[in-house]
Amino acid sequence: MxxxxxxxxxxxxxxxxxxxxxxxLNPNLKICIFEEGNPLEKRKCPIDGVKVKSCVHCxxxxxxNGFGGAGAFSDGKYNITNQFGGNLCDYIGAKExxxxxxxxxxxxxxxxxxxxxxxxxxxxxxxxxxxQNKLHLLDARVRHLxxxxxxxxxxxxxxxxKDKVTFYFKEGVKTVEKLEKGFKVISKNREVxxxxxxxxxxxxxxxxxxxVCKDLNIKTHSNxxxxxxxxxxxxxxxxxxxxxxYESKIVYRTEKYGxxxxxxxxxxxxxxxxxxxxxxxxxxxxxxxxxxxxxNNTNFALLVSKHFTEPFDDSNAYAENIAKLxxxxxxxxxxxxxxDLIRGRRSNIDRINDSFVIPTxxxxxxxxxxxxxxxxxxxxxxxxxxxxxxxPGTANDDTLLYxxxxxxYNMTVELDNNLETCHKGLYVIGDGSGVTHSLSHASxxxxxxxxxxxxx
Ligand SMILES: Cc1cc2nc3c(=O)[nH]c(=O)nc-3n(C[C@H](O)[C@H](O)[C@H](O)COP(=O)(O)OP(=O)(O)OC[C@H]3O[C@@H](n4cnc5c(N)ncnc54)[C@H](O)[C@@H]3O)c2cc1C
Numbered sequence: 001m002x003x004x005x006x007x008x009x010x011x012x013x014x015x016x017x018x019x020x021x022x023x024x025l026n027p028n029l030k031i032c033i034f035e036e037g038n039p040l041e042k043r044k045c046p047i048d049g050v051k052v053k054s055c056v057h058c059x060x061x062x063x064x065n066g067f068g069g070a071g072a073f074s075d076g077k078y079n080i081t082n083q084f085g086g087n088l089c090d091y092i093g094a095k096e097x098x099x100x101x102x103x104x105x106x107x108x109x110x111x112x113x114x115x116x117x118x119x120x121x122x123x124x125x126x127x128x129x130x131x132q133n134k135l136h137l138l139d140a141r142v143r144h145l146x147x148x149x150x151x152x153x154x155x156x157x158x159x160x161x162k163d164k165v166t167f168y169f170k171e172g173v174k175t176v177e178k179l180e181k182g183f184k185v186i187s188k189n190r191e192v193x194x195x196x197x198x199x200x201x202x203x204x205x206x207x208x209x210x211x212v213c214k215d216l217n218i219k220t221h222s223n224x225x226x227x228x229x230x231x232x233x234x235x236x237x238x239x240x241x242x243x244x245x246y247e248s249k250i251v252y253r254t255e256k257y258g259x260x261x262x263x264x265x266x267x268x269x270x271x272x273x274x275x276x277x278x279x280x281x282x283x284x285x286x287x288x289x290x291x292x293x294x295x296n297n298t299n300f301a302l303l304v305s306k307h308f309t310e311p312f313d314d315s316n317a318y319a320e321n322i323a324k325l326x327x328x329x330x331x332x333x334x335x336x337x338x339x340d341l342i343r344g345r346r347s348n349i350d351r352i353n354d355s356f357v358i359p360t361x362x363x364x365x366x367x368x369x370x371x372x373x374x375x376x377x378x379x380x381x382x383x384x385x386x387x388x389x390x391x392p393g394t395a396n397d398d399t400l401l402y403x404x405x406x407x408x409y410n411m412t413v414e415l416d417n418n419l420e421t422c423h424k425g426l427y428v429i430g431d432g433s434g435v436t437h438s439l440s441h442a443s444x445x446x447x448x449x450x451x452x453x454x455x456x
Contacts, residue, residue, distance in 0.1 A: 002181075002182045002193040002194050002195050003030075003032075003192040003193050003194065004030045004031060004032050004166075004192060004193070004194040004195075005029045005030045005031060005194065005195050005196065006018075006022060006029060006030075006031045006194055006195065006196045006197070006198065006453065007031075007032055007033075007034065007183070007185050007192065007194040007196075007197050007198070008031065008032070008033045008034070008197075008198045008200060009033075009034050009173045009176070009185065009197070009198070009199045009200060009201055009205075010033075010034075010035065010036075010069065010199065010200040010201040010202060010205060010430070010432065011033050011035040011037075011066070011067045011068070011069065011167070012068065012069020012070060012071065012200060012201075012202045012430060012431075012442065013068075013069055013071055013430065013439050013442045013443040013446065014069075014198075014200035014202070014429045014430025014431070014432070014436070014442040014443065014445055014446040015033055015035075015069070015198070015200040015430070015446065016067075016068070016069075016154075016157055016161070016443070016446065017104060017107075017442075017443040017444070017446030017447050017450070018198050018200065018429065018446035018447070018449055018450045019031055019033060019161055019165050019446075019450075020107065020157060020160070020161065020446075020447075020450075021446065021447045021450035021451060022450045022453065022454065023160075023161065023164045023165065025450070025451070025454050026454060027164065030166075031164075031165045031166070032165065032166040032167070032168060032192065032194075033165055033166070033167050033168065034168045034171050034172070034173045034185065034187055035065075035066065035067060035167065035168065035169050035170075035171065036060050036065050036066075036170070036171070036172035036173075036204075036205075037060045037061075037062070037064075037065025037066025037067070037169070037170070038060070038062065038065075038066040038067070038169055038170060039066065039067050039158070039167070039169055040066065040067040040068050040072065040151070040154055040155060040158055041155075042066070043062040043063075043065075043066040043067075043068070043072060043073075044062055045058075045061075045062040045063050046058065046062075047274075049362075055276050055279055055281065057279055060170070060172070061204065061276060063275070063276060064202075064203070064204040064276070064277075065204055066169075067154065067158055067167075067169070068151075068154040069202050069430075069442075070202050070203055070204065070431070071150070071439045071442075072150070072151070072154060073147060073150075073151070073286070074147065074150060074286060074439070075144070075145075075146065075147055075150075075265070075267055075270070075285070075286040075287055076144065076145030076146055076147060076149060076150030076153075076289075076439070077142055077143070077144050077145075077246075077247055077265070077439070078101070078104070078105055078108065078142065078143040078144075078145065078439055078440045078443075079140045079141070079142045079247070079249075079438060079440050080098065080101045080102060080105060080140065080141040080142070080143070080440060081098075081101075081138070081139060081140035081141065082094050082097055082098065083138040083139055083140060083249070084138060084140070084249055084438075085436065085437055085438030085440055085441045086431075086435055086436030086437050086438055086441030086442070086445075087435055087436075088100075088435055088436055088441045088444060088445055088448075090435075091415065091416075091417050091419060091435060092417065092419075092448055096448070097441070097444060100444035100445075100447050100448055101440045101441070101443075101444045103444075103447060104440060104443040104444055104447060105118075105143055105440075107157075108143070108145065108153050111152075111153050111156035111157055111160070112149060112152035112153040112155075112156045113143070113145050113149055113152075113153050116143060116144060116145050116146065116149055116289060117143070117144060117246070118141055118142070118143050119141065119142050119143075119144065119244070119245050119246040119247070120140075120141045120142075120245075121137055121138070121139050121140055121141075121245055121248070122139070122141075124137070124244065124245065126240075126241055126244065126245065126248065126390075129390050130250060130390060133386060133389040133390050134252065134253070134386060135250050135251070135252050135386055135387070135390060136250065136251045136252070137248055137249070137250050138249040138250070138251065140247075140249060142245070142246050142247050144246050144247070144289065145289065146287065146288050146289025146290065147286050147287070147288050147289075148288050148289055148290050148293075149289050168187065168189075168190070171187040171188060171189060171190070172187060172188070172208075173185055173186065173187050173208075174186050174187055174188065175212075175215065176197060176199070176212055176215075176216070176426070178216060178423050178426070179193065181195075182194055182195045182196075182197075182425065183196075183197040183423075183425065183426060185197065195425060196425045196426075196427070196453050197425065197426050197427070198427045198428075198429060198446075198449055198453075199212065199426070199427065199428045199429070199432060199433075200428075200429045200430040200432055200442075200446065201430075201432040202430055202431045202432050202442075203277070203408055203409075203410060203431050203432070204277075205432050206316075206408070206410040206411070206432065209410060209411075209413065209428070209432050210411065213413060216421070216423060216426075217422075218413060218414060218421045218422060218423070219413075219414035219422075220411040220412060220413055220414065220434075221411060221412045221414070221434075222307070222308065222309060222313040222314070222315060222411055222412075223307070223315060223316075223409040223410060223411050223412055223434050224305045224306060224307035224315055224409055225305070225306055225307075225315040225316050225318060225319040225406065225407065225408055225409060226264070226303040226304065226305050226306075226319075226406065226407035226409075227303065227304060227306060227319045227322060227372070227376055227404060227405070227406055227407075228261070228264075228301055228302045228303035228304055228372075228376065228380055228403075228404070228405050229283075229301070229302055229368060229372070229380055229401045229402060229403045229404065229405055230272055230283045230284070230285055230299055230300070230301050230302075230401070230402040230403075230405045231299060231300055231301070231302055231384070231394075231399060231400070231401055232272055232285075232297050232298070232299040232357060232359065232360065232399070232400040232401075232402065233297065233298060233299075233357060233393065233394060233396070233398075233399045233400070234296060234297060234298075234356075234357060234393070235268055235269050235295075235296055235297055235298040236393075237298070237391050237392070237393035237394060237396075238266075238268065238298045238300075238391050238394075239268070239298075240391070241390075241391065242266065242268035242298060243268075246266070246268065247265070247266040248263060248266060249262060249263055249264070250262065250263045250387070251263075252382070252383045252386050252387075254378070254379045254382045254383070255382065256378055256379070256382060257375055257378070257379065259304055259375070259376075259379045260304070260305065261302055261303070261304050261379045261380060261382070261383040262302070262303055263300050263301065263302060263387075264300065264301040264302075264303050264405075264407070265284070265285060265300060265301050266298065266299075266300035267285040267286055267287040267298065267299050267300065268287060268298045269287055269291075269294035269295055269296070269297070269298065270285050270286055270287025270288075270294075270295060270297070270298065270299055270360075271285065271286060271287065271295055271297075271299070271360040271361065272284075272285050272299050272359070272360050272361035272363075272402055273285060273286060273361060274332065274333060274361065277320075277323075277406070277408060280320060280323045280324055280327060281323075281327055281332040281333055282323050282333070282404055282405055282406045283333045283361070283363075283402040283403065283404070283405045284301075284405065285299040285300070285301070295360050296358070297357065297358075297360055299360070301405045301407075302380045302383055302384070303405065303407060304376045304379050304380070306318060306319070306376075315409075316408045316409070319404075319406045319408065320406075320408075322371060322372065322373070322404055322406075323404050323406050325371050326368075326371045326403055326404045329364075329366055329370060329371060330363065330364035330366050331364055332363065332364060333361065333363040333364070333402050333403065333404075334363060334364055334365070334366040334367075334368055334371065334402070334403050334404075335347060335352060335359060335361070335363035335364065335365055335366070335400055335401070335402050336365065336366060336367060336368045336400075336401050336403075337351055337352065337355055337397060337398055337399070337400060337401075338384065338395065338396065338397060338398070338399040338400070338401060339396075339397025339398065339399075340367075340397075341367075341368060341369060341381070341401060342381065344369070345367070346365065346366050346367035347365040347366065347367070348365050349365055351365065352365045352400075355398040355400065356398045357398045357399065357400050359400055361402065363402055368401060368403045368404075371403060371404060372403060372404060380401075384399070407437070409431075409434060409437060410431060410432055410433065410434040411434050412433070412434030412435065413428045413432075413433045413434055413435075415427075415428060415433060415435065418449070418452045419433065419435070419445060419448065419449050419452070420452075427449045427452075427453075429442070429445040429446055429448075429449050430442035430445055430446065433445070
């Protein structure tokens, strides 16, 4: 006899949706969730901009850890697509992946998301406009919950789960041991056993995931990293795209090097924010569904992927060191006007104050060309000029660039088509597996594994 039928490690979207689906299909199952962070309502980052201005390195980061995972305070953009957000379709098939993302969307709508708009790129005139200007608009439907509604959905899901699932908050799992039958999960305060174990530790659990794979002889493969800047400009410049599509994922192949540069995480009428990954400050963005919280600006990232294999294969370490350099020079995120960047001069407080675009994030004026490798920066500049053709005003001198933005990916854990490791009954899902990189794919992977477990 084991203590639990299923143990889930990590209460991000992957873990939450596994638990939801397991309980829905079999309410008699004994399930527990170990979560390194706090319950949702206790997740409070101490940075208030007044007394605490920068990261104080809490033992567990309120932004990344806790019920809701890394996406709890995010913009809540659920992209229903196989074209980006992860490679789930390579494992489970394109149709099933889309069906599961749609299912997740229906749950979100049921638990507080109703009324939020579903945008689509299908049959869009914008696609043609992009193609005419060497830009490629990727196909997707995107549900924008917004930071506010996303929080409501998570609270409601927690209320559903809390009486049916045992939660161990502030209990990061230390080790997972394989038993003759099932697994033993060990945290600081307890040791419990289970038949099936689902690991869903996200990006913040990447180092721990590596150690588990090493201990249990599960193979892993290096992954890519995305590096670039966040662009902020008047919302009117992009409104003809964002009003129709909300988020447009546009890819451009640079003429100079043939590299691909892409837009990422577009936030109409949104705000630029700091992101903290293991004490390294990078930049991100979000926006509210509630119009009263809208700003006059739109922001999005421009990213270039780098994937190192040999002799150096730690793509994340490469980007981490670049982010550290920006932190060293700027004490955090650096901001620069596009006009200053192309004239080869740093931005300073006066130039930023003179700008017609008012920054939504307080960052240190500086020179991004001293931080971002030339090849990447050249690509970003080229793409800004390409975007200027479909959204005139993008390449304006006053367009603001914040750096650096980094999208770290976990190494890919070797899994079969059931997202199961070489140890039967041990599943790895969500961003922690390296297979997904988004709310929708991570959540879908959770539902998928729950159904597989019950099929067995
Ligand atoms: C600021 C921000 C904005 C974002 N915006 C969007 C967006 O709009 N749309 C989108 O698609 N994606 C967005 N993302 C990405 C999205 O949040 C992730 O893809 C998604 O949360 C991955 O879900 P997950 O369950 O795999 O992992 P996570 O959400 O990272 O959850 C993993 C959980 O596991 C816990 N954990 C880690 N290690 C352990 C351990 N050893 N023991 C116990 N628990 C552990 C962590 O505390 C965490 O709560 C955003 C991310 C950030 C940081």
